[in-house]
Amino acid sequence: MDDFITTKDVHLYYGEKEALKGITLSFPNKGINALIGPSGCGKSTYLRTLNRMNDLIPGVKITGSIMINGQDIYSPKTDTVDLRKKVGMVFQQPNPFPFSIYENVTYGLRIAGVKDKQILDERVEQSLKQAAVWDEVKDDLRKSALSLSGGQQQRVCIARVLAVQPDVVLLDEPTSALDPVSSGLIEDMLLTIRDKYTIVIVTHNLQQASRISDKTAFFLNGELIEAGKTKNLFLNPERQETDDYISGRFG
Amino acid sequence: MEDPIKSKIQSTSKETRQDILGRCLTYLCIGLIVAIVLSIFIFVASKGIATFTVNKASLWEFLTGKNWNPTVTDASGKPQLGALPMITGSFGVTILAVIFATPFAIGTALYMTEVSSKKGEKILQSVIELLVGIPSVVYGFIGLSVIVPFVRTHFGGSGYGILSGSFVLFVMVLPTVTSMTVDSLRAVPRYYKEASLALGATRWQTIYKVLLRSATSGILTAIIFGMARAFGEALAVQMVIGNAAIMPKGLLSSASTLTSVLTMGIGNTVMGTVGNNALWSLALILLLMSLIFNIVVRLIGRKGRMD
Numbered sequence: 001m002d003d004f005i006t007t008k009d010v011h012l013y014y015g016e017k018e019a020l021k022g023i024t025l026s027f028p029n030k031g032i033n034a035l036i037g038p039s040g041c042g043k044s045t046y047l048r049t050l051n052r053m054n055d056l057i058p059g060v061k062i063t064g065s066i067m068i069n070g071q072d073i074y075s076p077k078t079d080t081v082d083l084r085k086k087v088g089m090v091f092q093q094p095n096p097f098p099f100s101i102y103e104n105v106t107y108g109l110r111i112a113g114v115k116d117k118q119i120l121d122e123r124v125e126q127s128l129k130q131a132a133v134w135d136e137v138k139d140d141l142r143k144s145a146l147s148l149s150g151g152q153q154q155r156v157c158i159a160r161v162l163a164v165q166p167d168v169v170l171l172d173e174p175t176s177a178l179d180p181v182s183s184g185l186i187e188d189m190l191l192t193i194r195d196k197y198t199i200v201i202v203t204h205n206l207q208q209a210s211r212i213s214d215k216t217a218f219f220l221n222g223e224l225i226e227a228g229k230t231k232n233l234f235l236n237p238e239r240q241e242t243d244d245y246i247s248g249r250f251g
Numbered sequence: 252m253e254d255p256i257k258s259k260i261q262s263t264s265k266e267t268r269q270d271i272l273g274r275c276l277t278y279l280c281i282g283l284i285v286a287i288v289l290s291i292f293i294f295v296a297s298k299g300i301a302t303f304t305v306n307k308a309s310l311w312e313f314l315t316g317k318n319w320n321p322t323v324t325d326a327s328g329k330p331q332l333g334a335l336p337m338i339t340g341s342f343g344v345t346i347l348a349v350i351f352a353t354p355f356a357i358g359t360a361l362y363m364t365e366v367s368s369k370k371g372e373k374i375l376q377s378v379i380e381l382l383v384g385i386p387s388v389v390y391g392f393i394g395l396s397v398i399v400p401f402v403r404t405h406f407g408g409s410g411y412g413i414l415s416g417s418f419v420l421f422v423m424v425l426p427t428v429t430s431m432t433v434d435s436l437r438a439v440p441r442y443y444k445e446a447s448l449a450l451g452a453t454r455w456q457t458i459y460k461v462l463l464r465s466a467t468s469g470i471l472t473a474i475i476f477g478m479a480r481a482f483g484e485a486l487a488v489q490m491v492i493g494n495a496a497i498m499p500k501g502l503l504s505s506a507s508t509l510t511s512v513l514t515m516g517i518g519n520t521v522m523g524t525v526g527n528n529a530l531w532s533l534a535l536i537l538l539l540m541s542l543i544f545n546i547v548v549r550l551i552g553r554k555g556r557m558d
Contacts, residue, residue, distance in 0.1 A: 051449060053445070053448070053449060056445070056448065081451050081452070081453050082451070083451075084448065084449055084450065084451040085450070085451030088449065088450065089449040091442060091445065091446065091449075093442060095440075095442040095443065095445070095446045096446075097443055097446065097447075097461055097465070098443075098465055099464070107447070107450060107452075107460070108450040108451060108452075110460075111447075111450070111451065111452045111453075111456045111460065112451065157446070160446075160450065161449075161450065164450060164451065
């Protein structure tokens with residue numbers, strides 16, 4: 001089976017500090033992949049290498065190769081603008097723009113030059129439905145996105161990413177700032193779109209990883225300790241550290 | 252018999268007395284400030300209104316009349332108190348200066364917050380602070396010796412006029428508008444920028460569609476502050492505008508502003524005369540305008556918070 005995302009021996013340095021110590025990991029086409037590990041283990045840093053968001057931090061150096069859909073995303077020919085249209089990202093804190101819901105969801109399309117109102121309208125409805133927030137906001141599309149609750153804001157942010165129709169959706173602890181009900185809605189929503197997108201989710205919540213993901217990777221101190229089918233990793237971990245972490249002995 | 256614990260609890264402690272003392276001090280200070288502001292307002296207003304109550308000039312004539320000659324009475328025996336030339340002059344230089352300054356201010360602010368390195372930003376910051384600190388007479392002097400001849404050779408006329416005035420004011424309001432624009436751009440949360448870039452926006456699209464848009468109310472406030480500064484500036488403008496209290500025929504002809512007429516005239520009139528009261532009326536207009544600028548800033552701020 002061909003993997004959609006393949007990373008080989010990825011090292012990342014913040015100045016002198018080595019934050020990722022040679023990560024070799026791959027994810028199949030479509031499905032949900034979870035990255036777990038204690039705080040500061042490098043899982044978010046790794047996630048941000050996949051759409052080159054780390055480029056924004058001064059003094060970051062990255063070695064190794066990261067291929068998405070057969071394309072080396074760190075080759076000089078890669079345009080980060082095009083890359084980020086294909087690899088969308090949802091952040092830990094809901095971060096809608098202080099504009100209307102409609103403008104938030106269409107933002108990615110409008111910067112890509114889509115002007116046709118009909119296409120925009122269709123895409124708004126479709127993405128808000130995919131993000132399971134359409135029924136709650138369909139009558140208030142012109143209202144400011146900041147007037148929504150945190151959970152609704154986060155789902156609008158997910159819709160904003162889906163509207164661009166990316167291949168990959170990266171989620172950086174998308175539910176850690178939300179209440180359990182909103183988290184549950186987002187988990188259910190992710191399960192409904194798992195066969196359309198390749199999803200990589202960073203989570204602190206082990207139950208969340210075991211509930212929704214097909215593949216799980218465990219990070220510790222900038223290293224990849226173990227990766228495999230979620231069921232196998234949680235039931236029969238190969239490494240002692242993994243066993244200790246998932247059974248709550250540290251982290 | 253007095254219970255020592257009871258008396259200790261019921262008496263005021265040293266800390267509470269300190270609190271009361273501190274609170275009294277702040278009340279005293281704020282009371283003083285309010286008293287000063289109120290008395291300035293009452294003083295200027297009573298003097299300014301005297302033109303209309305004591306000297307029987309009509310308010311309409313004052314705001315729309317084009318002849319300013321307080322010491323000379325016309326055929327009907329009324330003094331010629333038309334302040335429109337000065338009002339036009341003041342608004343002319345203010346609006347032009349802000350139109351010139353705003354694009355430069357936004358450009359500089361974007362460079363400082365988005366493009367330049369930390370070091371470049373620090374250098375620019377101190378340059379701007381330096382510009383704020385230069386006394387206005389220096390600006391006026393440079394205007395007189397550089398801008399007036401420049402306007403004379405390149406645009407024609409005597410060189411004195413609204414155009415020269417707005418060039419000088421442009422330099423004077425630029426630092427105010429720039430540093431306030433920088434503040435409002437810095438106040439835009441970092442995650443708006445990240446969200447925009449993560450959606451595949453270019454840096455320019457992010458600046459244009461997210462950063463500037465989120466900072467709009469702050470930038471408008473900066474512009475209004477710049478206008479208030481320009482409107483109230485007296486000395487530098489007076490040195491380059493020509494000081495003819497006549498209706499300006501264009502940007503290049505000699506004109507005057509409310510402030511320049513005030514500084515030129517206040518020493519040459521006697522308290523209580525028509526001429527003196529007329530100047531107080533001009534001062535009242537200035538005061539009301541700065542009040543209006545303040546209210547506009549408040550309104551923009553409130554709207555900005557609601558969005």
